[in-house]
Amino acid sequence: xxxxxxxxxxxxxxxxxxxxxxxxxxxxxxxxxxxxxxxxxxxxxxxxxxxxxxxxxxxxxxxxxxxxxxxxxxxxxxxxxxxxxxxxxxxxxxxxxxxxxxxxxxxxxxxxxxxxxxxxxxxxxxxxxxxxxxxxxxxxxxxxxxxxxxxxxxxxxxxxxxxxxxxxxxx
Amino acid sequence: xxxxxxxxxxxxxxxxxxxxxxxxxxxxxxxxxxxxxxxxxxxxxxxxxxxxxxxxxxxxxxxxxxxxxxxxxxxxxxxxxxxxxxxxxxxxxxxxxxxxxxxxxxxxxxxxxxxxxxxxxxxxxxxxxxxxxxxxxxxxxxxxxxxxxxxxxxxxxxxxxxxxxxxxxxxxxxxxxxxxxxxxxxxxxxxxxxxxxxxxxxxxx
Numbered sequence: 291x292x293x294x295x296x297x298x299x300x301x302x303x304x305x306x307x308x309x310x311x312x313x314x315x316x317x318x319x320x321x322x323x324x325x326x327x328x329x330x331x332x333x334x335x336x337x338x339x340x341x342x343x344x345x346x347x348x349x350x351x352x353x354x355x356x357x358x359x360x361x362x363x364x365x366x367x368x369x370x371x372x373x374x375x376x377x378x379x380x381x382x383x384x385x386x387x388x389x390x391x392x393x394x395x396x397x398x399x400x401x402x403x404x405x406x407x408x409x410x411x412x413x414x415x416x417x418x419x420x421x422x423x424x425x426x427x428x429x430x431x432x433x434x435x436x437x438x439x440x441x442x443x444x445x446x447x448x449x450x451x452x453x454x455x456x457x458x459x460x461x
Numbered sequence: 462x463x464x465x466x467x468x469x470x471x472x473x474x475x476x477x478x479x480x481x482x483x484x485x486x487x488x489x490x491x492x493x494x495x496x497x498x499x500x501x502x503x504x505x506x507x508x509x510x511x512x513x514x515x516x517x518x519x520x521x522x523x524x525x526x527x528x529x530x531x532x533x534x535x536x537x538x539x540x541x542x543x544x545x546x547x548x549x550x551x552x553x554x555x556x557x558x559x560x561x562x563x564x565x566x567x568x569x570x571x572x573x574x575x576x577x578x579x580x581x582x583x584x585x586x587x588x589x590x591x592x593x594x595x596x597x598x599x600x601x602x603x604x605x606x607x608x609x610x611x612x613x614x615x616x617x618x619x620x621x622x623x624x625x626x627x628x629x630x631x632x633x634x635x636x637x638x639x640x641x642x643x644x645x646x647x648x649x650x651x652x653x654x655x656x657x658x659x660x661x662x663x664x665x666x
Contacts, residue, residue, distance in 0.1 A: 298651075298654040298655075298658065300658075300664075301626075301654045301657050301658050301661065302626050302654070304607060304657075304661060304664060305607070305622060305626040305627055305657070306626065306627065307582075307603065307604070307607065308513060308604075308607060308608075308627050309627055309628075310575040310576045310582065311512070311513075311572065311573040311574070311575060311576075311604065312573055312574065312575070312576045313508065313512070313518055313521075313522070313573050314518075314573070314574075317522070318504055318505060318508075321500075321504050321508070321522070321525070321526070322497055322500040322501045322504055322529075324526060325500050325504075325526055325529045325530060326493060326496070326497050326500070328526070328530055329493065329496070329529075329530055329533050330493065332530070342534075352555060353640070
């Protein structure tokens with residue numbers, strides 16, 4: 291490297307010529323005055339906002355700016371990953387055993403298909419507030435084939451009106 | 462008291478550093494004349510660095526001015542881990558590199574004149590008369606060739622040439638400003654000179 295440095299001597303000398311390039315005469319007599327005038331103008335009026343100060347800080351410390359940017363990106367990605375993880379867990383819970391929300395939204399037919407009695411709320415007539423008694427009789431139709439689907443689903447003609455124990459609220 | 466005075470005369474660099482620290486402290490407290498003193502101290506070096514990077518007087522004047530204003534605005538964040546000069550130099554370098562990236566390849570030269578000493582510089586006279594195939598080459602043409610060659614270098618290579626070969630900063634100081642070690646500075650300098658040698662081969666045969 292030292293040998294190469296000697297080889298570069300003429301280049302160094304040529305570059306040193308540039309030291310003689312000078313701005314117009316008197317330039318530096320006024321330069322600092324202009325700087326101070328601008329500083330006085332901008333700061334006496336209190337124009338510097340907090341975000342401008344932050345930018346200035348980053349301007350003088352680019353490493354800090356990079357660190358902030360990386361941290362912000364990492365936090366964002368962590369948040370994104372975390373939210374996706376939560377969504378996946380919820381989906382698994384719903385697949386394994388129906389969640390309360392989805393169960394409440396099931397149609398009566400679906401309950402019947404699974405061999406359960408339909409919930410009272412699903413049989414609520416529109417506009418009528420129904421109050422259930424303590425011994426609801428819904429779903430008490432005898433099922434001739436235990437374990438299989440309720441027979442009334444396959445023999446609609448044999449359905450008979452059953453006395454139900456519901457009444458409008460307040461009665 | 463006598464010993465202190467002796468120390469001061471013995472180590473002017475330390476005295477200067479101490480004086481700089483005092484000025485910075487006062488400027489951080491909002492004392493504008495102290496900051497004016499700091500600007501006066503470093504304006505020539507900051508301007509020259511930007512000028513040799515941009516080859517344009519107007520751009521250099523604007524960027525140097527912006528540098529001092531930004532430095533004042535960020536002065537409270539200056540903790541004194543490095544010298545004030547290194548710190549403000551870093552701001553100037555970052556601003557200049559950002560400017561050059563925005564300007565891309567649209568180089569518009571606005572060159573300063575040489576000072577009167579240039580024509581009498583024996584090294585320069587020897588270089589121009591002995592090494593140049595065109596003996597009638599004048600200073601202005603040489604200046605344009607040098608600036609053209611500089612503008613062909615990448616920003617980081619131009620920067621090390623400016624700081625070392627033109628401004629005479631030591632490798633360690635350049636490393637502090639650029640945030641790299643001296644080995645990196647040396648290798649960049651080597652590569653930059655190689656390239657300049659190729660661009661300016663007519664003048665150094």
